[in-house]
Amino acid sequence: MRNIRLPTLCLGASLLLSACAVPRPPEKVEAPVPAQWNTPLPASTAALPHGGSLPTLAEWWRQLNDPLLVELIFAAEAASPTVASAGARITEARASRVAAGAALIPNLTGTASASRGNSPSSGFSTGSTSGSTDGIPTSLPILTTGQAGLQSSWEIDLFGGLRANRDASQARFVGADAQWHEARVSVAAETANAYLAERACRRQLVVSTSDAQSRAETARLTDLSARAGFTAPADAALARASAAEAAGRLTQQRALCAVQRQALSALTGIEAPSLDAKLDAASIDVTLPAVQAVHSVPAEALAQRPDIFAAQLAVAAASADAGAALAQRFPRLTLQGSIATVQVRAGGFRETLDTWTIGPLALTVPIFDGGTLAANSEAAKARYDESVAVYRARVRQAVREVEEALINLKSTDERASDADTAVTNYQASFDATQQRYGTGLASLFDLEDARRTLFVSQTARVSLQRERAEAWVSLYRAMGGGWSRPESVATTTNPVTPSP
Template sequence: MAASTTSSGGLDASWEIDLFGKTRQKSEAAQLRVHEQIANWHEARVSLAAEVADYYVQYRACRQLENAYSVELASQRETIRATETAATSGLTSTADLALARASAASSSSTLTAQRAECEVLVKSLAQVTGGDEARVRQLLAKGKTGIPTPKNFKLAAVPADALRQRPDISALELELAASIADVGAAKADLYPSLSLGGSVTISASSLTGESLPWSFGPALTIPLLDGGSRLAVVKSTIADYDTAVANYKSGVLSAVAEVETALVRVDSTRRRIGDASGAARNYRTYFNSIDSNWRAGGVSLLDREEARRSAQSAEISLIEIRRDAVRYWIALYKALGGGWDAGAASPPQRQTKTQGLF
């Protein structure tokens, strides 16, 4: 028998004619979900930026509170030294000395707790910014020590314009539009589909020569006996659409509540700062007067300590209100989307698909 060499190769291809838009709507749903994930990514960025800013404001306020406690503790230690001298000379009782020492010990304990809280905030900042604590401490040391003052930003209307600036609402809207496309694709799958297919086979042999058989033709698929599976898919996509509608409405209501809550808190703290500033200033004036009388022997140490606690409490409250005012601005900025531009990230087809649904 003579030796022979045989080689062959084949190519198959098919193309489905999109008679009822099934393929087009599946493609559209996939594209919408790509944009949805992009919007989710922007939402994560906005949330992270707000969290970092919030921790930073808390840290600056924490250091101001620490400084206030440190100043008071230093003053109380001077009081202890003066009281010890007076007690040794018999000019005051040992009860006053015990009171001075107890007050200083209480302030020292508060200062220790405040310093620990500041260290916790540093570690929280390091965690949300990548874990480089040394770099975070370096940046904090270079920054301004005061509580930052937020820049004013213009708000045209609440909540209509605000909702268009939130990436999470945009993601919910995109999911809603994608679920509409899924319903359309599932319904289109109930109808017959027409496809064109062909195949080419090339074979060659040293004995028989070359051959090139091929075939080409349409194929019609009619979904008759599928056990109701396609109809079940339609019902499932409709249920998914109902879920997307509920999620969208819930997201909108939550967004409105966040914006309105932040606005109320911003307005409240803005009006409280003036009163708190006046209280801190007048309580400090009162303490200075009582302190002068105490040094002159006109009032007791107990009266002086009560005045000192009132002045310190007012100053602490002022720092906390200023801190909260900035934190509420950050919350409002986040509730408004954090500067995200909805127009630059939205697919054009979304405008036509969701228009007029609600």
Template sequence: MRLRHSLIPLLAAGMLSACAVNLPAPTAAQLDPNANEWQASSPVAAKLAEQAQWWQAWQDPVLLQLQTAAQQDNPTLQLAAARIREARAKAYSAKAYLWPTLSGSASGTRAKNELMSPASVNNSGSVGLDASWEIDLWGGVRAAEQGLLANLAARTTEWHDARASMAAEVANAYVTYRAYQVMRQIVQQDLQSRERSWQLTQDKARVGLSSPVDVALLDASVAEGQAQLFEMQDGEAVAIKALVALTGLEESEVRVLLAQGEAALPAPTGFQVASLPAEVISQRPDIRIAAEQVKGAAADVGVAKVARLPSLSLFGAISVGEVRSGGSTTVSGTSWSFGPTLKLPIFNAGRLKSDQDAAEARYDQALANYQQLVRQAVREVEENMVRLDGAAKRVSATQRAVAGYQRQLDSGEAMWKAGAASLLDLEVSRRLLLGTQTRLISLQREQLAQWVALYKAVGGEWPLAAGEAQP
């Protein structure tokens, strides 16, 4: 399967190279997601786009501006970038252990001893150069370097994942705002209709053509419509607060941007999901991070194994010194030393063996975590496709329901004005229509949210801008 071709090199290529110790490596069977094809139906959309350019395919300039602002200044992305820099510095420091280390020293003292006669002032000074080199006999340093490079790759993947997650959050907040905005307009129109009916009923009641019960009913209906309007306004305000927090823009700037766009939900734009689960799974950031963690755990096993083996170090030192007493040189000369040091662990009460066992257990944990994430990833994609299919069907059915209730209300209003229908029947029709209209908007918002969730589930990524590089 393609998963084996794409992830086995990722997990195993560096494990066996440049290391004298054998490092554990997963087998193809352990990497297999045990899913040869999707069981759920592929989602259907009126418009399809390439996944890499999905956000641009929404054709919503306001959303893109909000997305860009969120990508430029966000603490979450800054934290991920700082972790990359830390991991890169650690990976670079590991390479230094493959080379000798040199250190210089210089010292000088001036002393006077009046206990001896005659008293004299002694001056002494020395300069020295020390060198040491621990030879990487068994590949322990290279194993440690491999682990740090795996950590760097994981942190880099986290940064890309954070960008995609941020884009998804901004999109969901934006869609929520537009949904509440559309529902507010529907509620406002409905409230205006209720107020007109209420005023008309009051006029009828004054001349005895309508009962106080009808007036009370419409008064309650108007109050209910006002409460619903306040609810929609609150939803808009909360969504704006979310966009402010995500983008880092001032609230006034966000409101100006939102006012530039159309008060409507974006049209659902879909993308094709790869037919093979293995192709999708290998794209997900959490799977790639877990793969790097397996590599890092394998490297830790190598380091633990090397700790139980002999180590060889070379040391050398050169020192030049001089001692003056009473203005004349008493001692002057050069000293040097050079030689190897061989260390062999003989007795440590089983500590090093326990450390190796612990490292091997951590490797098994990392591999089991990888396998669990693969299964969870397949499940998430399947569930999102099922929800999208169901959302599309519910939206279609609800649209028919809205059209039917609208015709019923129009007919009911005409009959009520002609005196052929009761006010209670009219209010029932009105509430049915309003409830179905708001439910339709909620379903359309849910449909867009499910597309965003599927985008994340298949490893979606916010594309790098032209000339932009990762931290």
């Protein structure tokens, strides 16, 4: 009992000392949020958007009642190297977390060894002198030794360095999960923009086709009239030039739409013929849901952004790293122990021994290292300061993105009715001018001017529709993967952890 009393007392003292952890920088920092936003950004770790539920994230896109868009988004996420890379980082972070947690508990190693040979000592030890001359053995027995045992080593976390490493690894693991969601949000937004741009291109193609057909018909009739001597040759030349210009625009528009489809095919990984069939079967008119006027956005919404969430966790990880680096400047205490069974055989002799040890209990104190540990601690503090700066910068950028998206949505909503009114009235003006031209009461110049004005107004309306769609997608991305009015927010009680 006296032999184990000292290690036992030392172990108890070390466990008491392990409660004395070194201080860390603050894990939670304030973020710059506009004063008009109705609540402060919570410093605590927030949940991932929609609890990370993939079906719930898809619901935001289903507001468009366009199944093809949802299909394309899922296809793009499956084909995206960015999402795959983020999934691999989750696996890497999970392994690092397990390793960091394992350092806090004793490790156990199994050992086994065996040897076989002869030596003079073995002959003398068994009392065998057979075949000896003058007491020197000439035939020595074979000595066989076997050993099996367990060895254990434990670094007692006196100043919390190992716990800090574990906390940093845990924060990075959760942060990697958030970055996986951020990659999904980015790919979804990029796919939606590409799809809505292709739909807008098709709508503009309809406008260009109608304009080209109208100009071609005018050129045909004018040419017939000129041949009959009722129209001046200059008017016929003008009509042919106008028709050729419209035909050129139509060819260019077709090429633009083909390029849009190729980009969408590359993004989603769907073969071009199959994608063309899907796009041709879908309606080119996409009705965006109405977005109510927002005078103040809850600041909690920013905390739902995966990048803000990951930046918060990066601050927590950097804080833990700073604590771990500081702990390296203090003494380290390790305890070792082992148990083993040894069997010895020599000739007719056999003996089995059971052994055990507790110790040594080793204390390592850094005395002189040329300033390495102090420099490592300062570097860790600098990385913490950098993570805080990055977090605050991302919050400011998020505020800017949200407000810009809301401003653009409001602007496009207010301009939509004016664009519709302009198209309606320019169409009526063109129809009237075309009738007057048919009866000889309007010149070809009047007709071409009315046609050009109508084409410009129709093109402006298509551009406005695309601008509103881009603002709508920007709001989706700025709010971290989907946003709805507070009274219609659905909470997810069972978050789904991704399995990349």
